[in-house]
Amino acid sequence: MTGKRELSLYYHIPFCTRKCDYCHFYVLPNQESLKDQLFEGFLLEKERWNSVISHHTIPSLYFGGGTPALFGPERIAAIIDSTPLDSHAEITLEANPENITYALMDAYKRAGVNRVSMGIQSLNDELLAVLTRTHGAQKAIDAVYACKEAGIKNISIDLMYDVPYQTLEQWNDTLSKAVMLPITHLSLYNLTFEPHTVYFKKAALKKAVPHEEASLQMYQNAVRTFEQSGLSRYEISAFAKNGHVSRHNVGYWTGRQFLGFGPSAFSDYGGKRFRNVANQSKYLAALRNGTSPADFEEELDPAAKVRELFVIRMRLKEGCDLTQFALDTETLQTIQRLIADGFLEQEANQVKLTDKGILFYDTVASELI
Numbered sequence: 549m550t551g552k553r554e555l556s557l558y559y560h561i562p563f564c565t566r567k568c569d570y571c572h573f574y575v576l577p578n579q580e581s582l583k584d585q586l587f588e589g590f591l592l593e594k595e596r597w598n599s600v601i602s603h604h605t606i607p608s609l610y611f612g613g614g615t616p617a618l619f620g621p622e623r624i625a626a627i628i629d630s631t632p633l634d635s636h637a638e639i640t641l642e643a644n645p646e647n648i649t650y651a652l653m654d655a656y657k658r659a660g661v662n663r664v665s666m667g668i669q670s671l672n673d674e675l676l677a678v679l680t681r682t683h684g685a686q687k688a689i690d691a692v693y694a695c696k697e698a699g700i701k702n703i704s705i706d707l708m709y710d711v712p713y714q715t716l717e718q719w720n721d722t723l724s725k726a727v728m729l730p731i732t733h734l735s736l737y738n739l740t741f742e743p744h745t746v747y748f749k750k751a752a753l754k755k756a757v758p759h760e761e762a763s764l765q766m767y768q769n770a771v772r773t774f775e776q777s778g779l780s781r782y783e784i785s786a787f788a789k790n791g792h793v794s795r796h797n798v799g800y801w802t803g804r805q806f807l808g809f810g811p812s813a814f815s816d817y818g819g820k821r822f823r824n825v826a827n828q829s830k831y832l833a834a835l836r837n838g839t840s841p842a843d844f845e846e847e848l849d850p851a852a853k854v855r856e857l858f859v860i861r862m863r864l865k866e867g868c869d870l871t872q873f874a875l876d877t878e879t880l881q882t883i884q885r886l887i888a889d890g891f892l893e894q895e896a897n898q899v900k901l902t903d904k905g906i907l908f909y910d911t912v913a914s915e916l917i
């Protein structure tokens with residue numbers, strides 16, 4: 549034991565070959581000059597935090613995006629090599645199937661990446677076209693095998709439901725194909741129509757989203773199929789085989805502090821939450837001037853912070869030990885009401901979501917916060 553507190557690190561790499569019509573993230577075109585600029589920004593930003601980093605244990609390093617696999621193994625290796633990681637640190641690279649080859653993943657493995665999170669979303673070509681993704685189903689399958697052959701043992705995939713025109717049959721087919729893949733982890737997302745996206749403006753697409761009952765069925769079928777295949781649900785939408793839970797994401801759900809580098813990246817450190825400006829030029833200009841690239845910062849009062857942590861932690865299957873949270877009387881009363889209404893259940897001091905509570909987590913969360 550070092551006695552140091554844990555701190556996770558996140559690098560936001562916003563490049564994509566094409567922006568998906570439903571995407572609301574900060575995304576930039578796949579250009580080398582922009583990557584060089586971002587790399588410079590990362591070096592400058594990390595320098596600002598080096599003394600903080602050196603006083604913590606770093607259990608996870610996460611390259612998210614965007615499509616971090618477009619950043620190049622040399623740049624990724626340089627970041628990994630300059631980070632004082634815990635010897636068993638989880639080092640995740642998000643990737644999209646389109647550009648994945650054995651040679652590329654072999655290079656990332658040599659760079660130090662030990663976990664890949666692949667944005668597959670669907671194994672149905674028609675739905676992938678609706679989503680305007682740049683890959684087809686076969687390419688997605690090949691990409692997962694390329695990772696495995698390159699020796700990356702920890703592979704996660706993302707799947708998406710509530711996609712316009714999606715049928716239960718298509719979803720069940722994707723689920724049964726997905727569980728045949730050599731994966732250790734799976735994250736489930738339901739598609740949402742976010743403002744400022746191409747999707748948001750298309751009324752016809754909104755009308756073609758599966759209705760609520762079908763959506764519920766899709767979630768339940770997914771949970772059943774995954775559990776039968778050894779992918780155990782450990783969080784509302786996250787499933788792991790043989791204990792391969794995401795150390796990085798568990799950090800978010802258990803209140804571990806984290807620093808996010810890059811444009812639009814969030815951090816939670818020292819009781820404050822802050823976000824970098826979602827503009828790479830402004831991000832870099834701030835850092836070159838020796839100032840913070842954050843354009844948003846908030847500090848929750850202690851009681852609100854405890855409630856928020858409780859609510860986020862409730863996403864985990866095991867729920868929360870009430871004795872570990874100094875909750876106010878009003879929140880404790882709300883918990884009792886949610887138990888009476890069948891959203892939560894309690895055993896000794898442990899409180900967790902019921903099956904109904906899982907399906908209505910957003911309602912539970914808004915009642916408690």
Ligand code: SF4
Pocket residue numbers: 563564566567568571572573575613614615644667
């Ligand atoms: S690949 Fe992901 S980050 Fe890139 S545009 Fe599509 S949804 Fe957005």
